[in-house]
Each structure stands twice: as structure tokens, then as C-alpha cells.
Amino acid sequence: MLLNPLLVLGQQTISGTFSPAEKYEWGILYRIDPTSTFYTVDTRFQEGSFSMEVDSTQRPGMYRFVYGIPTDVNNFDLIYSGDEDIILEFDEVKGVSFIESQENLMWENYRSSIAELNGNIEKVYAEGQPDGTILTALFEGGRTIQDAFEASSKDLLVGHFIKASRFDYPTDSLSKANYQALMMKNYFKYTDPTAAVLQNSRFIYNRVVDFIKNGGDLDMVAEFLAPTHPEYRKAMLLSFWQQLVLDKRSDAANYLSKNHLVPLARELNDSVLVDALLKYESLSIGARAPNFSYQDKNEKTRWFHDLDGAEHFILVFWSSVCSHCLKELPQLQKHMQSIPDGSYKVVAFGLEDDIYNWKNETYRLPDFLHVPGLGKWENETGKAYDVTKTPTYFILDKDKTILAKPETYEELIESLEANQQE
Secondary structure: OOOHHHHHHOOEEEEEEEEOHHHOOEEEEEEEOOOOEEEEEEEEOEOOEEEEEEOOOOOOEEEEEEOOOOOOOOEEEEEEOOOOOEEEEEEOOOEEEEEEOHHHHHHHHHHHHHHHHHHHHHHHHOOOOOOHHHHHHHHHHHHHHHHHHHHHOOOOOHHHHHHHOOOOOOOOOOOHHHHHHHHHHOOOOOOOOOOHHHHOOOHHHHHHHHHHHOOOOHHHHHHHHOOOOHHHHHHHHHHHHHHHHHOOOHHHHHHHHHHHHHHHHHHOOOHHHHHHHHHHHHOOOOOEOOOOEEEOOOOOEEEHHHOOOOOEEEEEEEOOOOHHHHHHHHHHHHHHOOOOOOOEEEEEEEEEOOHHHHHHHHOOOOOOEEEEEEOHHHOHHHHHOOOOOOOEEEEEEOOOEEEEOOOOHHHHHHHHHHHHHO
16 A cells, blocks of 8 residues: 555556547557557547556657557557656547647647648749749748757657758758759658667658658668668568558569568568568569469460460459359450450469369350369469459450459459550
8 A cells, every 4th residue: 555656656647538439439558669569558438538547667659549440540649758647639530639748749739830831832832933032931930940849849758759850941942843852862861760769659660651652762761771670671661562562553662672672581581571572573563474384175284374365364263162253253254245356365263172163163154264273272373373362353465464453343344444445
């Protein structure tokens, strides 16, 4: 009992409200580490309100508050210093705002001020013939804002993030092209990628993602991360590669992989990652599809790359026990009858446990070239094409170069119709 007051003094509280109240039931706080997140404490909402105690053993840094599923979407980050209680409000539309917390309010105000300033600069440049006097004044305003916030946050945890965000605004008016070039050149000038407080947050990740989305050079990203520990560097480069994949920027993803991530993964003996990266590259738009052999009607071995008779090919991986396949493939056969001869040929690769049921189903699809693939999910061709569900579609040209990878039957038909219109 005598120790209880000391325990209370060693704790800080994070509390607040979520709206609409009926939509939120629970919240979990995670500590952000360089390459992962770790559970800290959880809470139950009571009519939209919550309160959680963070004990003194938790180190200061950036933390993630998860409030729903999927967790990678329903979350926000906050700065926990261990020296103050935090009170916040979350609105489904507006997001999170802080009521009490010197650290988070300052970070919120700093980003808002810089965003407003940069927005005004963009407006001036958008005029076509920007007013040099106004630009010079805005640049001076940027330096004033940065200096003021750095001075105010000198002894705070947030000061690390504010200083790392600094940009040297020019002293004179510049053309839009020169201004943007200066921004990209000095983007990481004040960001130390080896700093623990920055690594224990999403700051570096977010900063690099913004840099890439603005057309930043991937070699410059790798150079920026070069001083960091190889495992951290691998985790970060992989995150950026995954974002490029999500953005459907396969050329950029493959460039990052080939020139930086694959060599690093090999250096760290991560053969699983190397194989995954190389497989993605081999199945990217513009790559030649993996080759495979099959038996023709005369039981002679043929190769897919040598197949001709059409300007385009549709390769579909399916299964005779897949209900979606049994619905979609007959629809595809009917649709193909409306397409001029010689435009497309369908190759139906069956991933099967046995040949008998597959053979019976192929009689219903006489217009397709059928290739059996025994072993189902362990079939080597299926694995080469990274097939994890059936049906899986690929659209190829006559040289078997991948033109599209429709996710659904509807997307496949849209692609075919778009090609016909061209």
C-alpha cells in the first residue's frame, strides 16, 4: 500500500473521446520500434470515452493507437514523452485532434503551419508568372516559422521531429523548376536516419514515401539510408518497395529491388526475400511470362513461348473443383465467340489433384487450349506464376509479354473491350 502512490506518480494517462460513439469498442496502444510495433496497453470504450494508463517502464517515443480493423488503416500515431497526460478527440471524418499535450499540440501546429505556407507557395507558382516579391516574403516566413518552432521545442521530444523536418527556404525568388529541384536535393539534409528517436517512429518512413511520391530519386533514398544498420535498411527498403507495388509502379519497384534491395537481401542471406522479389519482377507488366511445357493432342511436348495462332493470349489458372471457375470460364468462352478470330487464344491451365474430373470439365470448354497441372498448389508452373487463388488471369501479347493481370473476371472483360476499341 505504501508503494501505490509511487506507482501512480510513475504513470501517465492517455484519454479522450471517439465519435460516433457507437462505432468504437476498443483501442490498443503499440510502441513503434525501428522494424516493428509492440503491444503496450489496451482499453474499452464507454459510450465513446476511453482512458488508459501507460506505466513508467515504457520509453518515450512515437506510439500507435489502433481503434479498429483493418489495423493498418484504423490507427493514428502520437508522441508519448512520459512527462505529460494526453487528452484527445477523434472524429470519424476529421481524424484525431489533441486537447491537452504540449508535445502533440506543437507537432500538430507545426505541420499545419508548414503545410499552409507550402500551399501558399504553390498557389503563387501556379499563377504562371510568380511574383518574386511575394515568394521572397513567403520564403522568409518559412524560415521564421521553422526557427520559432525549433526554439519552442528545444527541450521537448517533438523537437527532434521538427528539426528533422527543416528545409532551407531560398533567400531569393526562384523559378518553379529550380525551387522544386532545390527541395528534392536538400530533402534529407536535416534528417539523421541513424537517430534512435526517428527510427522509433514512422517519421523516416513517411518522409521517404512523400519524397518518392513527389518523384524523388530511388538511388538518393538508398544513399540516405546507407549509414543505418543493414537489417533496418532492409526493412525500410522493403516497405518502400511494397508501397510502390501498391501504387502499381512496377518499373520503380523493380528498379529499387534490382539495384538495392536484392543485393542487400543477398548480403544478409535472406534467400526467401530474394526469391519473392525476383518472382515479382518476372511477373511484372512488360516482363515475358514464365515458360512451361505441355503435351499437344499427339502427345508431343510443346512450349508455351512457341505457341502461336493469335495476336494475344489469355492465360487462366483454374480448377475443376473451383465454383468461381466453373461459373466464369463458360462465360469467358461465350464472350470469346464475339471477338474476331485470331485476336485472342485462351490457354486454360488446370491446377488439379487428379486428372479425371478435370478431363470431364474440359469437354464443356472445347474452345480453349487445356493444360493439366497436377499437384495443384504445389505445381511448379502455378508457383512460377505465383498463383494463390483460382481463377487467376493474365493477358499476354503474341510474344508472351505480360500486358495485364486482371484481378477479377469483370476486369478481364474490361481490358478485352478496351483493347478492341484501340
